[in-house]
Amino acid sequence: MTADTTDVPGAGPGTPAGPDPDPERRRREQHGWYFYDFACSVYSTSVLTVFLGPYLTAVAEAAADTGGFVHPLGIPVRAGSFFAYCVSLSVLLAIVVMPIAGAAADRTGRKKPLLAVAAYTGAAATAGMFFLDGDRYLLGGLLLIVANAALSVSMVLYNAYLPQIAGPEERDTVSSRGWAFGYASGALVLVLNLVLYQGHESFGISEGTAVRICLASAGVWWGAFALIPLRRLRDRRVVREGGPTVTGWRQLVNTLKDMRRHPLTLSFLLAYLVYNDGVQTVISQASVYGSQELGLDQSTLIAAVLLVQVLAVAGALGMGRLARSFGAKRTILGSLAAWTLTLAAGYFLPAGAPVWFFALAAMIGLVLGGSQALSRSLFSHLVPPGKEAEYFSAYEMSDRGLSWVGPLVFGLTYQLTGSYRDSIISLVIFFLLGSVLLARVPVRRAVAEAGNPVPERI
Template identity: 60%
Template sequence: MNTATHLPDHPAVTTDARALRRMQFGWYINDWANAAFSATVLTVFLGPYLTSIAKNAADAGGDVHPLGLSVRAGSFFPYTVSLSVLVSVAVMLLAGSVADRTGRHKELMCGFAYVGALATMGMFFLGGNRYLLGGGLLIIANIAYAVSVALSYAYLPGLASADERDAISSKGWAYGYAGGGLLLIANLALFEGHDALGLSSGTAVRICLASAGLWWALFTLVPLVRLPSRAGVAPARPGGVVADGAVAEGADADRPTAGSLRELARTLRGMRRYPLTLLFLGAFLCYNDGIQTVVSQASLFGSEELGMGQTSLVAAVLLVQIVAIGGALLLGRIARRYGAKRTVLGSLVGWVVTVALGYFMPAHQPIWFFALACMIGLVLGGSQALSRSLFSHLIPAGREAEYFSLYKVSDRGTSWMGPLVFGAAYQITGSYRSAIISLLVFFVIGFAVLAKVPVRRAIEAVGNPVPERL
């Protein structure tokens, strides 16, 4: 087996420092690139815009009828997000298995990134009553985004030693929020000046959506150049087999998809050997689904329930991006002293308080909406960055992409249970306040399950070195 492109178990010790920094920078810029889709498309512009298009196409009762189903126009966007994630689960798992089997993590990661970027640029052509086109492009882009990000996460164990991983993960999230925020500043300037430029507000929104795809495609060139093809490392065993049963070469080498399906089936069965890793995944699935739903539906809640204009929405999300940079780095420093698990648990308490305050938020009061945005930003980056680094310790060597594909089921922009509950609550009550408060259950259950995970034993169970603080 050729291991020339493998990253070492402890790169900070065994890899040339300059080469390591080059790889880390490429990984940071990957977050910088794809955060534009998360911030500009999912969080700010697409929810309200696609909802307005769906309302244009609605019947007298306010319903649209995709595939013959009757759906309230206000629920179309969250339902479409949920559908995209349900489909992406199978695609992520298969792509992760193919990547671990063939060692082509970078090629698959960047390939899906460019598919997502093209679909996002295609959103320029939305308008009128083309809600089905918008839903289709959202599904393609969100699936591609999910797969690309899951494969990028697989690089983390090879980019830092156990004790450095929280800091590296937090820095990656900070780069992401900085990149997403920078594009939002440009888009805010464009939207505010659309009259002076002779553009309608709808055209300005479509340009902003397409700009996220262009940004994503342009900056993906950096990880394409700086990252090695294969993420992580799996110690070789006799017969060409790597750790945890991942076959590097063999009878199925010329049929990677067929062989990877078998490897995926073995991995899913083998996960039963690591019940503590699965327990952590269950906790993350709950609380991060709540986080992602708050993020993806915040603009919809702000515009439809609180009466915020597009300018206030963009400014609030930009505020989230800016505060989240400091929040990610701050919680990373706190984790260095108190451990990642305790810090994440503390951040979940912050999320409960934030969502509860959102329910009582007065309408048509931008100052309170901006205060809520600051609270979200403070806990957002750190809770996600530390969860990512914590999970990286719980993965058997050689299975990084497959395990992170499972993790990505509920990571940034790919939640499905939360939007489903959010959309159903609105479908039943007609109130976005009822929809937002329904998300508390995800944070409460996630906190309770995470508190029961013995992280040290979980790390030892997969054979990884245990960091000094957890």
């Protein structure tokens, strides 16, 4: 068993790691933490949400047989489902790696080196998407799987810093600001992408080359801005309190056994697993729905996602303020009701009508950042002290690692019906069931049973 300790003045052996008591040093570390969202969110926005889905689908269609199927490893897959299946496979890979990375971080206290490896693996795979052209759908699928899994692993380590850099009363605000930084960077890069994509002829490049540059530039951006958190975040010392060192899968088993001692934390994770699966699937499949079902061009999709990014900044900060008045749980439940209404509206969107797609994007933007930021900060109160990375590995499995059911349902629905409208409406169940499960969690008691101080409002 381990106990993480701070390396700040006054921290003694066995003292649980916490925020730096010096306000200036604490703010410096928080600002560095924000910048990892600033670095990696461009992948989620430009690559996963906007460009890669339609582009990889087009590449797969170019390689498809007369029936519209590609055959990776000899398995017949409808070209339109290939992207969704790759997202699911990337999540399954992340499931294997994330808990081990989290346990290793808590055991050694060295989150930063592990964060660096995950971040630059993902950035390199993303930059490699420049070579995705012709009928190289297998290359695109491989790079997507590696980049997506690496992002998930890096987020385990990144999120595990939150209880160590922010006190209980400020976590909603700090978490919301992190998401706001991410959405701001996504908006900035999307503006640059839009300029390049729409003006590709004036730059003397083809449309396909413009898309590949946009994909690769997200990897360069990710790698460049990851340097800031890697300089400012501090690793905490670890004091080992008896018992042999355990590694790999044995540590994972021990972590899962320990989590059984906190059933209310597990109840929240189950609720989050369900509703966040819906959120992640909407994010990854929205551009495919817009291009394939609604017949919208790439410029319209970029502008719609740009609108999401801008409104998500305001939404994350605004919902953070609502949480201070109504509590994080009630605010999240309200956002899930809005998600349900948004998907229902999306089912009835007319094809070839960008204005209605923009209205839908605005609805998504206003609830997207807040629901994610508040879920992260709420969970940080449910983590037993000294087990941040291990428990956040489980959280990240719920956030990204187990978000393979939604894409699988989306892909299977399209494979069976040939309708993306049926695929999008099938995701409503994730938000309805997630709301029911979250409503049943007594969060104040869950915080107390985890051994943490209970905030005035939660």
